[in-house]
Amino acid sequence: MTRVLRNLVIAGFVLMAGGCNSSGPTVNVEDPWANATPAGATIGAVYLKITTRDADTLLSATTTVADHIEMHTNSEENGMMQMRPLSNVPLAAGKPFTFAPGGAHFMLVDLRQPLTAGLRFPMTLEFEHAPAQTIQVQVVELGSR
Numbered sequence: 471m472t473r474v475l476r477n478l479v480i481a482g483f484v485l486m487a488g489g490c491n492s493s494g495p496t497v498n499v500e501d502p503w504a505n506a507t508p509a510g511a512t513i514g515a516v517y518l519k520i521t522t523r524d525a526d527t528l529l530s531a532t533t534t535v536a537d538h539i540e541m542h543t544n545s546e547e548n549g550m551m552q553m554r555p556l557s558n559v560p561l562a563a564g565k566p567f568t569f570a571p572g573g574a575h576f577m578l579v580d581l582r583q584p585l586t587a588g589l590r591f592p593m594t595l596e597f598e599h600a601p602a603q604t605i606q607v608q609v610v611e612l613g614s615r
């Protein structure tokens with residue numbers, strides 16, 4: 471490699487590194503919430519809006535209040551609502567993806583405690599590229615939103 475070429479390559483790496491650190495958080499999660507669960511319930515659902523600065527893939531989620539979390543989507547097939555598992559969720563750069571009632575949701579499986587209105591609990595989101603994000607989910611009274 472000539473010296474000029476090598477310097478160009480080094481300059482390119484410096485530019486890329488600068489670009490990766492330039493502006494603000496890479497992941498923005500808005501309004502994470504869950505409905506309170508009735509006594510004896512073993513599952514719950516979390517909703518939120520997520521925007522990533524760069525194209526990424528949401529791989530999984532974990533929480534202290536449930537054994538595990540599955541990502542699901544609701545879709546209508548032959549006139550019936552079907553819940554299907556999502557193995558991951560592709561996120562387009564800068565384009566919000568919304569988990570909301572009637573659509574995509576995080577399903578908390580085998581709750582370790584009831585979700586009571588007013589409770590806040592942590593949930594950690596894992597991405598293909600962005601660092602893991604821990605957010606606080608707000609539990610609201612069932613039917614209040």
Ligand SMILES: [Cu+2]
Binds near residue numbers: 542576577
């Ligand atoms: Cu579900």
